[in-house]
Structure formats: structure tokens, C-alpha cells
Amino acid sequence: MRGEIVDTNAAWLAAELSAVGFRVTRKLCVDDDHERIQAALAALGAEHDLFVCTGGLGPTTDDITAECVARFLEVPLERDAPSLARIRERIVRAGRSPTASNDKQADFPRGARVLPNERGTAPGFAVEVGRARAFFLPGVPTEMEAMFSNHVVPALAGLPHDPAAQVVLRTFGLPESGVNDLLAGIETRFRVTLGYRARFPEVDVKVFARRDDGASAERAARKAADAAREALGSAVFAEGDVGYPEALGRLLVERGVTLGLAESCTGGLLAELLTRAPGSSRFFLGSLVTYANEAKQAVLQVPPALLERYGAVSEEVARSMAEGARRVLRADYALAVTGIAGPGGGSDDKPVGLVHYALAGEMTTARQRIFSGTRIQVRRRAAYAALALLREHLLGEPPA
Amino acid sequence: MRGEIVDTNAAWLAAELSAVGFRVTRKLCVDDDHERIQAALAALGAEHDLFVCTGGLGPTTDDITAECVARFLEVPLERDAPSLARIRERIVRAGRSPTASNDKQADFPRGARVLPNERGTAPGFAVEVGRARAFFLPGVPTEMEAMFSNHVVPALAGLPHDPAAQVVLRTFGLPESGVNDLLAGIETRFRVTLGYRARFPEVDVKVFARRDDGASAERAARKAADAAREALGSAVFAEGDVGYPEALGRLLVERGVTLGLAESCTGGLLAELLTRAPGSSRFFLGSLVTYANEAKQAVLQVPPALLERYGAVSEEVARSMAEGARRVLRADYALAVTGIAGPGGGSDDKPVGLVHYALAGEMTTARQRIFSGTRIQVRRRAAYAALALLREHLLGEPPA
Numbered sequence: 001m002r003g004e005i006v007d008t009n010a011a012w013l014a015a016e017l018s019a020v021g022f023r024v025t026r027k028l029c030v031d032d033d034h035e036r037i038q039a040a041l042a043a044l045g046a047e048h049d050l051f052v053c054t055g056g057l058g059p060t061t062d063d064i065t066a067e068c069v070a071r072f073l074e075v076p077l078e079r080d081a082p083s084l085a086r087i088r089e090r091i092v093r094a095g096r097s098p099t100a101s102n103d104k105q106a107d108f109p110r111g112a113r114v115l116p117n118e119r120g121t122a123p124g125f126a127v128e129v130g131r132a133r134a135f136f137l138p139g140v141p142t143e144m145e146a147m148f149s150n151h152v153v154p155a156l157a158g159l160p161h162d163p164a165a166q167v168v169l170r171t172f173g174l175p176e177s178g179v180n181d182l183l184a185g186i187e188t189r190f191r192v193t194l195g196y197r198a199r200f201p202e203v204d205v206k207v208f209a210r211r212d213d214g215a216s217a218e219r220a221a222r223k224a225a226d227a228a229r230e231a232l233g234s235a236v237f238a239e240g241d242v243g244y245p246e247a248l249g250r251l252l253v254e255r256g257v258t259l260g261l262a263e264s265c266t267g268g269l270l271a272e273l274l275t276r277a278p279g280s281s282r283f284f285l286g287s288l289v290t291y292a293n294e295a296k297q298a299v300l301q302v303p304p305a306l307l308e309r310y311g312a313v314s315e316e317v318a319r320s321m322a323e324g325a326r327r328v329l330r331a332d333y334a335l336a337v338t339g340i341a342g343p344g345g346g347s348d349d350k351p352v353g354l355v356h357y358a359l360a361g362e363m364t365t366a367r368q369r370i371f372s373g374t375r376i377q378v379r380r381r382a383a384y385a386a387l388a389l390l391r392e393h394l395l396g397e398p399p400a
Numbered sequence: 401m402r403g404e405i406v407d408t409n410a411a412w413l414a415a416e417l418s419a420v421g422f423r424v425t426r427k428l429c430v431d432d433d434h435e436r437i438q439a440a441l442a443a444l445g446a447e448h449d450l451f452v453c454t455g456g457l458g459p460t461t462d463d464i465t466a467e468c469v470a471r472f473l474e475v476p477l478e479r480d481a482p483s484l485a486r487i488r489e490r491i492v493r494a495g496r497s498p499t500a501s502n503d504k505q506a507d508f509p510r511g512a513r514v515l516p517n518e519r520g521t522a523p524g525f526a527v528e529v530g531r532a533r534a535f536f537l538p539g540v541p542t543e544m545e546a547m548f549s550n551h552v553v554p555a556l557a558g559l560p561h562d563p564a565a566q567v568v569l570r571t572f573g574l575p576e577s578g579v580n581d582l583l584a585g586i587e588t589r590f591r592v593t594l595g596y597r598a599r600f601p602e603v604d605v606k607v608f609a610r611r612d613d614g615a616s617a618e619r620a621a622r623k624a625a626d627a628a629r630e631a632l633g634s635a636v637f638a639e640g641d642v643g644y645p646e647a648l649g650r651l652l653v654e655r656g657v658t659l660g661l662a663e664s665c666t667g668g669l670l671a672e673l674l675t676r677a678p679g680s681s682r683f684f685l686g687s688l689v690t691y692a693n694e695a696k697q698a699v700l701q702v703p704p705a706l707l708e709r710y711g712a713v714s715e716e717v718a719r720s721m722a723e724g725a726r727r728v729l730r731a732d733y734a735l736a737v738t739g740i741a742g743p744g745g746g747s748d749d750k751p752v753g754l755v756h757y758a759l760a761g762e763m764t765t766a767r768q769r770i771f772s773g774t775r776i777q778v779r780r781r782a783a784y785a786a787l788a789l790l791r792e793h794l795l796g797e798p799p800a
Contacts, residue, residue, distance in 0.1 A: 288699065289689060328699060
């Protein structure tokens with residue numbers, strides 16, 4: 001409530017509940033105040049079939065959820081012996097001594113069903129609040145997520161919900177508004193809803209369908225997703241849980257070719273993106289991050305005359321860096337990026353955001369772009385532009 | 401509401417409102433439904449002095465905030481001519497043609513005060529709702545944040561709030577619970593509240609004080625922050641808006657020394673962390689990311705016999721990598737990291753999470769650790785451990 005914490009639990013729960021067919025209509029967050037928590041319980045129980053509450057189950061004095069629920073339901077708190085034993089055992093195993101505040105985590109409103117926590121100390125519980133089935137889970141995301149999947153989802157059978165299905169399209173090369181424009185009409189034509197998620201500079205499109213049965217929902221989502229793919233063309237690089245760098249890595253592995261990098265303004269980001277997913281050693285040999293001009297000469301064998309004549313941010317140097325990395329790392333392909341990420345360092349000739357990048361294979365290709373945005377954004381855009389140049393070369397497609 | 405978007409606006413607004421002395425007691429998010437939006441307005445206006453609403457001001461049919469507010473207040477929507485002109489001009493300047501749905505963004509409830517949007521198309525507005533002063537801003541974070549600072553904060557004078565002050569301590573080397581344990585008693589002793597924010601693997605501590613006047617609040621926050629610093633020792637590396645890698649970069653610049661890197665399992669992450677902040681070229685020469693063993697030999701001159709005898713993940717190779725990077729990049733210091741980030745690739749001898757790292761200066765120092773967590777976490781922990789080794793050497797302190 002003072003803004004230290006961004007609430008990722010609410011979005012996670014909304015996505016999971018939507019995926020199993022519930023319509024989420026409200027997210028609410030209140031401070032650690034007895035009266036306001038009880039008012040929230042009253043409102044949620046009056047207006048919803050189901051709610052899930054996270055947090056406030058810890059050992060400290062500001063963890064008051066169970067107490068507030070008990071007061072609201074006008075039942076006493078009761079200590080659950082099996083939970084108490086598990087909590088104490090867990091704390092002893094971690095080499096600490098259980099205290100009275102830990103014991104408090106075994107207190108639940110009379111009549112509650114206790115939900116065990118496999119990943120942490122605080123158990124959760126389930127009760128009826130008004131007309132709603134209500135679940136109370138700890139706030140720690142990993143604990144909450146496991147408990148939701150293991151104990152909440154199985155308990156939802158019988159509650160009113162619509163079968164739903166979704167397909168996630170991963171795109172790169174268009175701004176969110178551009179993706180949105182190309183998909184105009186899809187929602188009404190296929191009776192689906194589209195959700196967008198920007199993972200800069202990628203944009204995910206979630207195609208979401210509700211129908212009377214699961215198979216119809218699957219078919220509807222698939223059909224709409226196919227139409228969306230056609231509308232978006234080569235901007236769609238994958239479906240599901242795979243990012244642009246990882247998709248490119250898979251393509252390199254399929255082709256059985258290796259990649260090396262020479263980085264200046266991206267400062268290691270390009271290598272970091274390509275090595276995030278496991279298995280990158282199957283195609284990735286290394287990156288020569290040469291920030292200083294002397295390093296470009298010593299490591300990449302960029303001729304001093306080239307640096308002197310054209311400057312480090314130039315097509316000539318980008319080409320020489322790519323060719324140098326390919327040679328030194330003995331790679332099939334090498335990408336090089338040199339530019340001015342800002343905020344300082346720009347000139348009339350070479351403004352902030354100017355990036356030269358090159359791909360060296362049997363031939364060398366170079367490109368230049370002027371990217372807008374913050375330093376962090378220019379670096380990310382530059383890294384993705386270089387990856388796109390390689391993808392385009394491998395697929396023989398024009399860049400998205 | 402389907403979980404595509406994590407609500408960062410709410411946390412941002414809560415932090416800003418807390419910083420100017422308001423007590424935030426509720427965050428609420430409802431779906432695009434006339435009835436539920438009007439019910440939310442009724443509840444917020446009945447129970448609060450102030451609320452800020454974001455989103456739903458765009459051009460599309462599901463952007464219904466202004467319409468819902470007008471209906472709730474029982475006033476008509478009226479088109480604002482100056483806003484209309486600005487919206488159309490902005491769209492034409494972007495090379496597009498204004499449409500009827502764009503024009504709709506100039507419609508406001510009669511009597512509303514229009515809040516201009518300097519960074520985007522959709523203006524905001526302010527009205528009274530029940531007993532609350534209510535502000536409606538667009539959902540795009542950069543637009544919303546500028547409008548809040550420029551138009552909302554100046555309008556808050558006169559509303560009941562307590563002067564507040566805060567100090568943010570930046571820490572590394574302790575888990576969040578460890579930081580929390582060391583600060584036990586600070587809140588009651590100094591009448592402040594502590595907030596924690598994990599930026600893995602860093603932990604921020606926000607020391608927050610409310611008093612009757614601003615100067616007393618400043619003094620109270622400062623005094624408590626000093627006590628917290630003492631309790632946390634060398635885990636505190638800075639105050640305010642500076643990360644651990646950037647703080648280390650500043651230290652290197654102060655000392656007038658240069659740094660080079662040799663990376664294996666961190667795959668460029670260490671370089672990326674150090675070059676994120678502008679000005680890194682004043683100390684950072686480059687990073688030789690050598691994923692393949694052949695690259696370690698060709699680029700870092702690691703002897704093949706060493707790789708054969710001890711393996712790439714070994715103290716001997718870490719030392720040789722650091723010394724190689726220092727020599728090749730002609731750096732005053734070089735850090736090297738080699739390890740098994742996982743999830744695969746581990747063995748009984750060398751489990752997943754094992755990382756060897758080394759610092760080469762006039763002498764070479766090596767360390768090893770076994771880190772837990774996901775691949776991403778092992779990489780981050782390894783990068784930070786290497787940075788900590790250099791920091792410790794420069795400051796002559798034991799590692800936090």
C-alpha cells in the first residue's frame with residue numbers, strides 16, 4: 001500500500017482463473033486494517049461466486065487475515081494440531097527455534113478447511129464467505145502458485161464457469177498499436193477476445209475463446225489465431241512460451257550453424273539474450289564485447305585506420321567487427337553492433353540512437369537505424385535489430 | 401482482468417501518494433462493465449478523500465471511463481474544443497488521419513476540469529465524486545506518471561495528509577528475511593515504517609516517517625536510516641537511485657582504474673549489468689564472453705592442457721580466464737566467471753550451481769560457490785558474487 005510491491009499475484013491469479021473459464025471482474029487490495037478487511041470480505045462475499053485472497057498469513061503482528069475472517073464469520077480461531085506440527089518441524093529443519101508467532105500460523109477460523117503449503121511455512125484455508133467460495137493463500141508467489149494449482153483448482157468443480165481456450169502468438173517488429181490495427185475485426189468475426197502484452201520490444205497476442213464446451217473453445221481459439229497469424233505475417237515468430245532470441249537459437253540449431261558476436265553499445269546484452277535459455281551452447285560460441293577502441297583493435301583486429309577515419313560508430317567498423325568476430329571465434333555467422341545508446345555522446349552527424357550493425361557469413365551485410373527511447377530501450381532495440389537481420393538471412397524473408 | 405497485464409500503475413501511485421503524505425487504503429481494479437464501474441465510483445466516493453483512476457480513456461469501444469463517470473454524476477458528456485484540436489493535431493503530426501473514435505477522447509463529463517496529456521493523445525480530467533476529489537488519467541504509464549506529477553500533485557494542497565519523508569537504503573549480500581531480522585526494533589524505536597523491495601539479488605529498504613511537519617519527518621527518517629545502516633553494516637552499498645553494479649562502476653572511476661571481463665556461464669550478463677548506466681566507458685574496456693572451450697583458448701589464451709585436466713568449470717580455468725582478459729584488454733583489473741548455470745550439465749563432482757570466479761590484478765584471487773535457484777537466478781547470483789569480490793578488494797572489506 002506504500003508502493004514497494006507491485007502486485008503480480010493478482011495478474012497471475014486472473015490469468016489462471018480465466019484459463020479455467022472464470023470471468024474475473026474485480027481485483028481488490030486493502031491495507032492491514034481490521035475494519036477495512038472485514039468490509040472487503042462482506043463486499044466480495046455478496047457479489048461473487050468465488051474469490052481468492054493472498055497474503056497476511058505470516059507470523060508477524062501485521063498478518064491478520066485469519067483473525068479478520070474469524071471475526072467476520074463470528075467464529076473463534078482454533079489451532080490445528082497437524083499444521084502446528086508441520087510448521088514447527090519445518091522451522092527446526094531450517095536450523096531455527098519455533099516461537100509463539102510461528103505457532104499463530106496454525107490458527108484458523110472454526111470450520112475452515114486447511115490447505116497445506118508444500119513450499120513454505122504458512123498453510124492456507126478455505127471457507128464460505130456470503131455466497132462465495134473463498135480461498136486464503138500466502139502472499140509469497142511460489143508458495144501461492146503451487147497451492148492454487150494443487151488445492152484451489154481441484155475445488156472449483158461445480159462452480160459456474162465457461163470452458164475456455166487460448167493461443168498465444170509471439171510477435172516482433174510491430175508496435176502494439178500496429179499489431180492491434182492489423183487485427184481489427186478478428187474479435188467480432190471469430191467471437192474471441194484478444195489480449196496484448198508488451199515484453200519490450202516483443203508483443204504477445206493472447207487469443208482467448210469461451211464456448212459451451214472445451215473442444216469448441218479450442219477450435220474457436222485456433223481458427224481465430226490462424227486468421228491473426230495471416231494478418232500479422234512474418235511479425236509472428238512463434239506460439240507459446242518462447243522469446244525471439246530463443247526462437248532464433250532454435251533455428252540456428254536446426255540449421256546446424258554456429259554464431260559469434262561482436263558488441264559495442266549493447267554491452268553484452270545481445271549475448272545475454274541468446275544465452276538466457278538452456279542449450280545455447282549448441283550454437284553460441286561467444287561474444288567479444290569491445291567497449292574501448294583499443295579492445296576493438298586488440299580483440300577483433302579492427303584496423304586503427306578504419307577507427308580513425310570513420311569512427312567507431314560507422315558501417316565500416318560494424319563490418320570489420322563482424323568479420324573479426326567470425327574469424328576469431330571461427331563461427332559460421334557473426335553479428336556486430338556499434339552505436340550511440342545515449343543519453344550523451346551524440347553529435348549532429350551521429351545522433352543518439354544511431355546504430356550500425358552487420359552480419360558476417362560468406363558475405364557481409366550491414367544496416368543502420370536511428371532508434372528512439374531511453375538508453376535501455378536503444379540497447380534492446382539494437383540487439384533485436386541485429387537478431388532480426390540474422391533471422392531474415394536464414395529464412396530468406398524481408399525483416400518484419 | 402485476464403491477467404495479461406501486471407498493474408504497475410497502482411504501485412507507482414501508492415508510492416507517490418505515500419511520499420507526499422497520504423495514507424493509501426485501497427486499490428481496486430474492475431472490468432470494463434458500466435454497472436461495476438459505477439458501483440466502484442459510488443464506493444470510492446463514499447469512503448475516501450481522494451482517488452486516482454487510470455485507464456479506459458482510449459479511442460476504442462471498451463474505453464468507457466468518461467461515459468461511466470458522466471452517468472454516475474448524472475451529467476451529459478460534452479466535447480472540449482481545445483482538447484479536440486490538440487488530439488487531431490497530434491494524430492496528423494504522426495502521419496495518420498483522425499477518426500470519430502479519436503474525437504471521442506475529447507468528451508468529458510460536464511463540469512470536469514480537463515488535464516492535458518503532454519506525452520500522448522488522451523487527456524485526463526478531474527471531478528468531485530461523493531466526498532472525494534477524483535482524478536482520471538490514461539493507463540499508459542509514461543503518460544500517467546507525467547500527468548500525475550504535473551496536474552494531480554499541485555491540486556492536492558488542502559486535502560488532509562501528513563508530512564512524510566523517506567530514505568532508501570540499497571543492500572546486497574543478505575536475503576530479505578536477513579535484512580528484516582537485523583532491523584528488528586527499528587520501527588518501534590524510531591516510530592517509522594520499513595518497506596522492503598527485492599530487486600534480485602539486491603534488497604532495498606525504504607525507511608518511511610510521518611510527522612506533524614516536513615522537517616521533523618526528514619529528521620526522523622534520517623535518524624532511523626542511520627541506525628538501520630549501522631545494523632546492516634557493509635550490506636548497505638548506497639542510498640537512493642543507484643544499483644550495485646553502478647555503485648561499483650563509480651568506485652572504479654573514483655580510483656581511476658579500468659576493468660575487463662571474461663565470462664562463461666554468465667553469458668554477457670556481467671557486462672550488461674556494468675554498461676546499463678551511462679558513463680561506463682570511463683572504466684569498462686570490454687568483456688570476452690567465451691562460451692565454447694575453443695573461444696577460451698583463442699581469445700583468452702587459456703592453455704588447452706588446463707581445460708583438459710581441470711575442465712572449464714574449475715579454479716584453474718577461472719584464474720587463467722581472468723589473467724587472459726586482463727592481458728588481452730590491457731585492464732587494471734579483470735573478473736572471470738565460469739560455472740554451471742543449469743538446469744542441465746551438472747554432475748556429482750560439479751553440481752548445477754557450481755561457479756568459480758576470479759579477480760586478476762597485480763595478484764589473482766579465486767573463489768567458488770554453489771548457488772541455488774533457476775538458471776536465471778544462478779547467473780545473476782554469480783555475476784553479483786564476482787562484482788562483490790572486486791568491491792571487497794577495492795574497499796579492503798570482507799564480503800557482505
